[in-house]
Amino acid sequence: MPVNLPPLPAIRAFEAASRHLSFTKAGEELGMTQAAVSYQIKLLEDRLGFLLFTRKTRKIELTEHGALLAAKVIDSFASLRTAFEDISKRSAGHLVVSSNTTFAVNWLSNRLVHFQMQNPDIAVRIVPYGPNADPEFNEADIVVSACKAPPKGWYSHELVQADFTPMLSPILLETVDEITAPADLLKLPIVDPQDTWWTDWFTVAGLPDVDLSHLPNSRMGSQALEANRAIAGQGVAILTPYFCKTALETGQLVQPFELTCRAEDESWYLSYPPTHRNSRKVRLFRDWVHAELQRDGMPVLSPTAMVA
Amino acid sequence: MPVNLPPLPAIRAFEAASRHLSFTKAGEELGMTQAAVSYQIKLLEDRLGFLLFTRKTRKIELTEHGALLAAKVIDSFASLRTAFEDISKRSAGHLVVSSNTTFAVNWLSNRLVHFQMQNPDIAVRIVPYGPNADPEFNEADIVVSACKAPPKGWYSHELVQADFTPMLSPILLETVDEITAPADLLKLPIVDPQDTWWTDWFTVAGLPDVDLSHLPNSRMGSQALEANRAIAGQGVAILTPYFCKTALETGQLVQPFELTCRAEDESWYLSYPPTHRNSRKVRLFRDWVHAELQRDGMPVLSPTAMVA
DNA sequence: AGGTATGCATAAGGAGATTTTATCCATGCC
DNA sequence: GGCATGGATAAAATCTCCTTATGCATACCT
Numbered sequence: 137m138p139v140n141l142p143p144l145p146a147i148r149a150f151e152a153a154s155r156h157l158s159f160t161k162a163g164e165e166l167g168m169t170q171a172a173v174s175y176q177i178k179l180l181e182d183r184l185g186f187l188l189f190t191r192k193t194r195k196i197e198l199t200e201h202g203a204l205l206a207a208k209v210i211d212s213f214a215s216l217r218t219a220f221e222d223i224s225k226r227s228a229g230h231l232v233v234s235s236n237t238t239f240a241v242n243w244l245s246n247r248l249v250h251f252q253m254q255n256p257d258i259a260v261r262i263v264p265y266g267p268n269a270d271p272e273f274n275e276a277d278i279v280v281s282a283c284k285a286p287p288k289g290w291y292s293h294e295l296v297q298a299d300f301t302p303m304l305s306p307i308l309l310e311t312v313d314e315i316t317a318p319a320d321l322l323k324l325p326i327v328d329p330q331d332t333w334w335t336d337w338f339t340v341a342g343l344p345d346v347d348l349s350h351l352p353n354s355r356m357g358s359q360a361l362e363a364n365r366a367i368a369g370q371g372v373a374i375l376t377p378y379f380c381k382t383a384l385e386t387g388q389l390v391q392p393f394e395l396t397c398r399a400e401d402e403s404w405y406l407s408y409p410p411t412h413r414n415s416r417k418v419r420l421f422r423d424w425v426h427a428e429l430q431r432d433g434m435p436v437l438s439p440t441a442m443v444a
Numbered sequence: 445m446p447v448n449l450p451p452l453p454a455i456r457a458f459e460a461a462s463r464h465l466s467f468t469k470a471g472e473e474l475g476m477t478q479a480a481v482s483y484q485i486k487l488l489e490d491r492l493g494f495l496l497f498t499r500k501t502r503k504i505e506l507t508e509h510g511a512l513l514a515a516k517v518i519d520s521f522a523s524l525r526t527a528f529e530d531i532s533k534r535s536a537g538h539l540v541v542s543s544n545t546t547f548a549v550n551w552l553s554n555r556l557v558h559f560q561m562q563n564p565d566i567a568v569r570i571v572p573y574g575p576n577a578d579p580e581f582n583e584a585d586i587v588v589s590a591c592k593a594p595p596k597g598w599y600s601h602e603l604v605q606a607d608f609t610p611m612l613s614p615i616l617l618e619t620v621d622e623i624t625a626p627a628d629l630l631k632l633p634i635v636d637p638q639d640t641w642w643t644d645w646f647t648v649a650g651l652p653d654v655d656l657s658h659l660p661n662s663r664m665g666s667q668a669l670e671a672n673r674a675i676a677g678q679g680v681a682i683l684t685p686y687f688c689k690t691a692l693e694t695g696q697l698v699q700p701f702e703l704t705c706r707a708e709d710e711s712w713y714l715s716y717p718p719t720h721r722n723s724r725k726v727r728l729f730r731d732w733v734h735a736e737l738q739r740d741g742m743p744v745l746s747p748t749a750m751v752a
Numbered sequence: 753a754g755g756t757a758t759g760c761a762t763a764a765g766g767a768g769a770t771t772t773t774a775t776c777c778a779t780g781c782c
Numbered sequence: 783g784g785c786a787t788g789g790a791t792a793a794a795a796t797c798t799c800c801t802t803a804t805g806c807a808t809a810c811c812t
Contacts, residue, residue: 137473139525144452145770147524160788165445172771174790179770184528185719186535187583193779194788199583201535208527212520216455217447219516220492227494227509275495275507411493453799468759480800482761487799501808502759 142183149176151213154206157196231258231417234265234276238359242379251424258417277418278408292407296434300333300376301396303389305369315392318343325371326351327362333374337397450491457484459521462514539566539725542573542584546667550687559732566725585726586716600715604742608641608684609704611697613677623700626651633679634659635670641682645705
């Protein structure tokens, strides 16, 4: 077990005083009075058992021992300072976004490059977020997720509400006679039939009694994967149109019905711990996300709107 | 002006916690509770704006940033610790004795070697003490001096009282017919006639009216030099027999009268600042001086006797 | 499986160090 | 000689920092 150091405030005072060779100046640097520095130095001298400074009139000089010690202490403090500076710089330049796969794949992946170009000094790393996510998400600066409740205690911005409607591949669509009524969907394989969105949607569509529980459950749990299966023609998936924009535009998916539902109690949130409230990198990313959403014509809440 | 560091207690807590990877153990090492460590770490994390540890159940791990920082902080603290250890060792092994020339020449010089042999780990340096002494005496660990009052605030041990009696070279003695009465001394040159000891001695010797003020004054101010002039036959000096022991034994000086005076208000003192109260090196030297005096048959006060 | 022990988080409260304020002193400088 | 500068010191205020007490999660043991 390491040796105990003398009281740290005393060491700090000594460090500053030995650099300035002045208690007054040291006090100014440390934001305290000359008296306090004097007190701390005396404390340290008493502790060590020898004088660190010889007090001449209107100036002080380091004693032999004092000079020896000062050199090393100044050095150690310089190391400490650069250590904290470095880590601060590094932290300021590294943004870890813990994102839901859906958002990461369908939204972030092809836009992130723009953020990078706008902010070349910030290195972004995307890490998965979810029930079985790497616990590394603890180190995330920002979380983007579809949760009923964002991480408690965190600052959260609602991004978009979770709309959903069935989607399928046009190729799959051709395999059936026609899809004119919601009930027609039941002729097709259903991707992730236990997703509660299905019953919600069917209910709104006028079929409150549809029971999908007997169907094999793929339990993908991520729109990104469900969308992939739908694109691959493996079935009908219930998806958020906004996140399928590209697939819809390129004709990989079609939306057979206009009817979309909105989950009132479930939204996409961007959140971050209170400590990041004033973090530049977080602010830049948050504002960038909002700007992107706005470009897409999404009804975006004020960038500063915050959900407690 | 250097960057401000985060609160030092927080850094210290982090340093220990990152070494132990345990708040509890860190607390034990630092002599505080686990709660206090936890508090300090959180403080630091808030200050930095990112987590330093990821809290798993029953153990903690350093985050990426935390690990980076820990390496450097541990390093800096190690430097600090060795700096203080080194200076303590060095201080413990260096003894600066600020001594009156008389004591240094007549007493210390030929005995010091014994102390060195008994304590090979202590390097002794003698520096002059006196009205026109090098201001370096400020760094002295011990002062030996004949003062009416030892440095105020210092711990002081009375060594011997200042006895004095006239001394002269036997060669000088032969140049006069005979010295039988104190008044005979006046036929000889007087070394340092303004030394108040002369009038004191003559008064006790029954010649209260002797006035030496008209004599040329050499103003040596140090028994060592006065003794040298006496040995050289340049006159009669008034000296402390104990410090002339060698010269008396070898016949370089003789003491014409048994009569010695004692300066009631003037003694030889060994003193040291209160901070050295428990210093090993000071204790060893002080006790050694007492032992030497005792070997000489001097009536020595208890080694722990202290004059406030 | 249940109980216990371990390790960290948190709130409230208090003890104590640390800092400030207010002087004092010495001396360099104009 | 008078003023300004720089440090020492005592008393008082402040405000960290630490402890106590408790809760919570979970690993480990029987």
